[in-house]
Amino acid sequence: MYEKEVAKFDRKQHEGKGYEAHSMISRIWHGWTTLENADKYESLLRADILPGIHRVRGYNGAYLLRREAGNSEMEFMTITQFTDIAAVKVFAGKDYERAVILPAAAKLLAHFEERSAHYETLLTPADVRALAARVSGRHRVV
16 A cells, blocks of 8 residues: 555645655765865865855755775765756766866865766655655554
């Protein structure tokens, strides 16, 4: 029964009723710093790089994740979100899968992925909360 409710969820059908209808592309990229440069790199992302992308029309925001990896490195993952591939191309250029690395960031990175991956975003945290609220009366989490 729960699976049927989730399968029936259509964002466009519920637009304006507490559900968001949206199309979105998530751009995923990984980079690694030394442990010594991790905090500096995070600060650069928070203060300059990620907020600066807001100048791009169609940019919807980002997630920034980090974890201690092997070899005395810190791994960073960014998930930037755009309305569509056209907006990604405004940000990254014609070769939109190419990583966009500013010189200040390159100085702090030990290495990074040369290419970003792009995914159609099917559900956001807000969508999942809306689904949970819709079925919460029938399926309690214990």
